[in-house]
Amino acid sequence: MRILVTGGAGFIGSEFVRSLLASRDATTRGPRVTVLDVLTYSGVAANLDPVAMQPGYSFVHGDICDADLVDQVMPGHDAVVHFAAESHVDRSIVGAGPFAVTNVLGTQVLLEAARRHRIDRFVHVSTDEVYGSIARGSWAEDSPVDPNSPYAASKAGSDLMVLAYHRTHGMDTVVTRCSNNYGPYQFPEKLIPLFTTNLLDGRRVPLYGDGRNVREWLHVSDHCRGIGLVLRRGRAGQVYHIGGGAELTNNELTGLLLEATGTNWELVDRVADRKGHDLRYSLDTTRIAKELGYRPQIDFRQGLAATIAWYRANRAWWEPLKAKAAMLP
Template sequence: MASMRIFVTGGAGFIGSAYVRAMLAGRYPGFEDAAVTVFDKLTYAGNRANLPRTHPRMTFVRGDICDGRLLGRVLPGHDAVVHFAAESHVDRSIAGSAPFVATNVLGTHSLLDACLGSGVSRFVHVSTDEVYGSIDSGAWPEDHPLEPNSPYAASKGAADLLVRAFHRTHGLKTTITRCSNNYGPYQYPEKVIPLFVIRLLEGSDVPLYGDGLNVREWIHVEDHCRAIQLVLESGRPGETYNVAGDASLTNRELTGLLLAACGADWARVKHVPDRKAHDRRYALDGSKIREELGFRPAIPLERGLADTVRWYRENRDWWRPLGGG
């Protein structure tokens, strides 16, 4: 029997590369021999250093998901697409939203079209909890209306709807995952945890938005990728699965944990004006993926954060060329 061939878009980015590294390391039972094609544009957030330099089961293709002609050449023969490729930084989407619409909406459409044309019917779309907006209490189930508040979240919500439509209209076996905030190694230092850790390690101050009471759920990237793999293997076509973290913190509480982990104090924190339309609280109801697929996060925040801080401390050669600190 021929080994599975998995096409991973955005596979040189933070979450995509974690998924690829786990796949190549044989951590997903039944996929130990899978061949992986990493398709990545290598924007500022994509980095070949996030991937093995050489691996006999990995092929790297530099390309843009908006390039339908290139996709038409490289997609045929694959068994499934796992779609990570996206512009994902909220602040950048506020400053200029056109790249987010181009990549997240038009790029996802281009990829779905290419799957139809090349006969790849299995498609996992990696989305975000931000499509739901903000919630004062309780937690979002998967059928909650999409109420995005940032251009980034709106572009991901639009992509989700396209994925659903291609399932309903064309019969593609699509599934959507919506995850809470990720953390872990190899995360580009524009996101809060690597930004704060790197600045603290370098002796710089860290910026805390507004009153610091915005609430986010956190999940280690390896747990998230394990959930994605479960959805690829056993998720029902046409369905959406929330991937909830098991730690909910205000940004101020998170800052305190990072200060302690880096041996710094609150004198290093500088309050800055709040982000425009800053969502107050995110909370996902993760019961569906627990009950259907048996998923539960395995890495507690305390251990995961300690490991992450240690990784950034020991891998300065990775982040210094990126302008971190």
């Protein structure tokens, strides 16, 4: 299979590419992967170093909003797996424009090129944040979207565009929506890598509001395994939830990170809550479990310990990125 992966230098996209190619050699038949990535501040070329010399791998530096470039890259592929997105909620609150352009317009550019070149399958990777907040229970795939942040609204828009191309043009498109991801190579602006790297240096960490916001955590490798199942066997025109099943309040998660780094609550600053901050996310994963046999395999506490150990051992990776992030507006 020839797969075009957009945003393949980012946290989740690079894990997906590494998982596809890491075990392949010149004598092994396997997927051919083209990565298309514009390398924004959170797209890190070094994330792909482990597979850069693998047969069947190629990299194109470019923007998914560049229709001419996308039209040149698209032919010859069997499938698109679309990760590329602006994804940081706080940045979307400060300035929503890039989120609308990349997440909605960029997705439409890809869809149109995929339709024109008759790509067999288009997998769009999205988020549970499109649903807003849920006080109890879990969202099913047919729950209405009700986003509360500009980021979530832009992802909801892109989801609907993907599904509309199936209904209007008969394209084989599928949407996945995941819970909060964690693991190695996550850019150190998200909660787990930000808190971990700060605490490793004895620096303070900012905890929003009362810390009672609940998130469901999913290891990135489990997420990418789920995407692989959807790519191979998911039903066209459907949405599939990929969850990790580990629900924690931000207070509980912070406590685990403090314990693991040998620090204490004196380093935690209670800061003003984020605007439009969703209280709780939770996904019903019955569909992907029954249809595709998906189950998360990585226990959260074990996965978190391994993630913290990775950041402890890979200071040379994250220190320059934190310096870059500090210089951004």
